[in-house]
Amino acid sequence: MSQVNEHHAPSTPGKLKPEKSPYIHHRLRIHSSLSKLTLWSSFFLAFILFLFILSPPSPSASPRRALGDSWGGSHWEKRVAKSARRSTSSSLTVLVTGAAGFVGTHVSLALKRRGDGVLGLDNFNRYYDPNLKRARQRLLDRAGVFIVDGDINDAVLLRKLFDVVPFTHVMHLAAQAGVRYAMQNPGSYVHSNIAGFVNLLEACKNANPQPSVVWASSSSVYGLNSKVPFSEKDRTDQPASLYAATKKAGEEIAHSYNHIYGLSITGLRFFTVYGPWGRPDMAYFFFTKDILKGKQITIFESPDGGTVARDFTYIDDIVKGCLGALDTAKKSTGSGGKKKGPAQLRIFNLGNTSPVPVSELVAILEKLLKVKAKKKVLPMPTNGDVKFTHANISLAYRDLGYRPTTDLETGLRKFVKWYLEFYSKKSSW
Ligand SMILES: O=C(O)[C@H]1O[C@H](OP(=O)(O)OP(=O)(O)OC[C@H]2O[C@@H](n3ccc(=O)[nH]c3=O)[C@H](O)[C@@H]2O)[C@H](O)[C@@H](O)[C@@H]1O
Structure with a gap:
């Protein structure tokens, strides 16, 4: 309403005269409808904003970044450089993205153990229990691997990391899995697996x-392919x-x-990787949890x-495949x-070559x-699952x-041992 009044306010006060012309009435009606429309649009926009605020955050969001930079400064740079320091000039210097993830943790540890320089990067998102990721971080910290708290979508951060460390290799494991x-x-x-990867x-x-890049694709790319075993x-x-x-x-x-930039x-x-420090969203992990709780599994x-x-495929086998890929990367x-x-452009299956029914x-x-x-046995939902996977690993x-x-x-015996220790009250994690 105020808009109608404002619109008809005379440029010189006192000059507004009542007019009875139908044209003016018509214009006033139009303006009145317009103002109602504006009002309702504002309500609608406010409602959408409200829904947006209430909607669950993307697990890719890094809450710490929203509060300000969680990286930078000379102390931080020293930690980065120290973690990435290799033991000999023939060792690798590797940036491991998704280092607080399941595969990332194991690969980082294995590289560090053999003398490679390793720097981790992870956004610690909430897709699954961040406490487990923090526990993995502590494990890596004890081994001398520092994990930078940041996102692969942060171009400024990535540039900074490459400024501080001349990485010979990038092991890219950060992704939205599941x-x-x-x-x-x-x-x-889209945010992590496409935009993040491009960044x-x-x-x-x-x-x-x-650097030479080695990254995690997935057996799921075979999709509805029915020819077994799956070959590249x-x-x-x-x-x-x-x-x-x-x-x-x-x-x-x-x-x-590869084609454009060399x-x-x-x-x-990777074919359904499992093992200690695994992902709680995967069936073997939550089956274990639910069986122990007496809860029904599907x-x-x-x-x-x-x-x-x-x-x-067991994690230690996957780690060997990752290291083999890094070592042979040109x-x-x-x-x-x-x-x-x-x-060089390569793609490899890393599976176990012996499928097991669920x-x-x-x-x-x-x-x-x-x-x-x-x-409880139920038909497989049609939401992305495939009936079977089976790797041909000859390549x-x-x-x-x-x-x-x-x-x-x-x-699984090793996984169960870890699971019981990790989740027991005695656990120091
Ligand atoms: O190898 C891969 O490419 C993929 O492996 C897993 O995907 P998936 O094999 O589906 O692993 P789970 O979600 O742990 O499922 C394992 C099996 O258990 C079955 N399942 C799952 C959940 C459930 O409640 N019941 C059930 O029978 C699934 O149908 C599947 O056959 C990972 O979650 C993906 O991130 C990875 O890329």
Whole structure:
């Protein structure tokens, strides 16, 4: 209403005369409708803003960054440089993204143990229990690995890290993982797996020297492919989930950065990795938790009543594959953001080559935990899961010397031991 009055306020006070012309009435009606519209639009916008404020934060959001920089300063730079210091000139200097994650923690420890310089980067998001990530951080801290609290989408931070340390390699493991969660929060997959990956490759291509990049793709890229075992030559253009689609997009993005800028890039397709310090969103982990609590678990079977199976791969085998990929990675050929010649581009399956039905996984857990599970069998939901995965690893064996040695029961025994220790009250974590 005030807008109508303001609009008709005379430029010279006292000059507004009452007018009875229908044209003026018509204009006043229009203005009145317009003002109502504006009012309702404001309410609507305020309502949307309210919903936005109430909506769950993207797990990719870094709460500490919102409060101000959590990095920088000479003390911070010294910690970064110290963590990245290698023991010999032939050792690697590796930036590990997602270092507080499951695979990131194990790879960082293994690199540090053999004398490589390692700097971690992680945004400690809330996709799953941040306390577990902080406990992994303490484990790495004791081993001399510093984790920078930051996001791969932060271009200024990445540039700073490359200014402080001439990384020879980047082990890129930061990602939004999980197949089924992609239906709840699609944006976080685009944010981390696509935008974040591009931002990281931008930093790598601009760095001098350019590092060699090894990164985590996923077995899920095989999607609806039914030819087994899955070979790197098989089609990967039928993703069954948005998660798989973003990993596949990552493979294509890697191709373009290799082609344009001469970055050496190796993608590793992990097959359902499990083990100590694992991810609580994965079935073997929450089955263990629920079996111990006496809570019912749901076992999926395929829509035709057949079993659902996974090529479960033990973490130590995956770590060997990651180190093999880093050690055999050739140097990038570009410099100053310009390509100087063709560079290496590789993709490998890292699986176990022996798929196990989910019902068998549960039977092993029951045996190890000495507790009978309360089971409910349901048809696999059509939200991204695939019926089975099975890796052909001959390429990784030939080029990386990758040879998995841990069967599911042996690996789960180690996981259960860790789980019971970690979550017992006596645990010092
Ligand atoms: O290897 C991969 O590419 C992927 O492996 C896992 O994905 P997934 O194999 O689906 O692992 P889980 O979510 O732990 O599921 C394992 C199996 O348990 C089944 N499941 C899951 C949940 C449930 O309640 N019941 C159930 O039977 C699933 O159908 C699947 O067959 C990871 O979560 C992905 O991040 C990773 O990229």
